[in-house]
Amino acid sequence: MPLVAAAVCPHPPLLVPELAGAAAPELDELRTAAGAAVSTLLDAEPDHLLLVGAGPQTRTFRPADYGTLDAYGLNRAVPLWRVNCAGGPYLPLSLTIGAWLAGRSGTELPRLAQAVAADASPDECAELGAALVAESTGRVALLVLGDGSACRGVQAPGYDDPRAEAYDEGVARALAGADVAALLGLDPALSAALKVAGRAPWQVLAGAVRAAGGDWRGALSYHRAPYGVAYFVANWTTP
Numbered sequence: 001m002p003l004v005a006a007a008v009c010p011h012p013p014l015l016v017p018e019l020a021g022a023a024a025p026e027l028d029e030l031r032t033a034a035g036a037a038v039s040t041l042l043d044a045e046p047d048h049l050l051l052v053g054a055g056p057q058t059r060t061f062r063p064a065d066y067g068t069l070d071a072y073g074l075n076r077a078v079p080l081w082r083v084n085c086a087g088g089p090y091l092p093l094s095l096t097i098g099a100w101l102a103g104r105s106g107t108e109l110p111r112l113a114q115a116v117a118a119d120a121s122p123d124e125c126a127e128l129g130a131a132l133v134a135e136s137t138g139r140v141a142l143l144v145l146g147d148g149s150a151c152r153g154v155q156a157p158g159y160d161d162p163r164a165e166a167y168d169e170g171v172a173r174a175l176a177g178a179d180v181a182a183l184l185g186l187d188p189a190l191s192a193a194l195k196v197a198g199r200a201p202w203q204v205l206a207g208a209v210r211a212a213g214g215d216w217r218g219a220l221s222y223h224r225a226p227y228g229v230a231y232f233v234a235n236w237t238t239p
Helices: 017-043 094-107 122-135 164-176 180-184 189-194 199-212
Strands: 003-009 050-056 059-061 066-068 078-079 111-117 140-145 217-224 231-237
Touching: 003 017, 017 094, 017 140, 017 217, 017 231, 050 199, 059 094, 059 189, 059 217, 066 094, 066 122, 066 180, 066 199, 078 094, 094 122, 094 140, 111 122, 111 199, 122 140, 122 180, 122 199, 164 180, 164 231, 180 199, 189 199
Parallel strands: 003 140, 050 111, 050 140
Antiparallel strands: 003 231, 059 111, 066 078, 217 231
């Protein structure tokens, strides 16, 4: 079985302390949880990491591709893995923050990245997850990037929506319980209405785990909604 572990982390730009400025300490707990999740992922001794996050379209990126934080006021390139002239600034925000988390861990493992279209159907996401497992060689660990609803209160980016809390609680239970069916059951229309950035990547994870088979266990280490956006950190492992 090539899939040996998975971690779920959010991808707010403010995870990068230089972007957060004076507010950086407000997300220290989230940074610590995300760092620990990546460390747990590496403890599974994978041969390479595969980052999965939402983007404008479904596409695979090259190891030399990178993301930038220019749009958020920080002139910095964030490499996926290798740095050479073959790459380009193509990573969407989700994979840019994922690459930052992987680089912050200090690992030298090879890294690949896969974007899934934010509006992909649950079936398309599950099929992509299964294909990623089938195409993997060696031991692969997934780092899955995605935020929950952005409608938790009147200061939230999507303003307040009374459906948001129940939605996020359902996601938290699914991640804590490694509940593939619950993730695949997330409604795309409701997710879009609540400005959820993680629905498609979580469903890719569910499809990958379903295809891999085996007994999976979940552990949720962070579930809060600072700034009105729900963030989750979780690990899925198998004996």
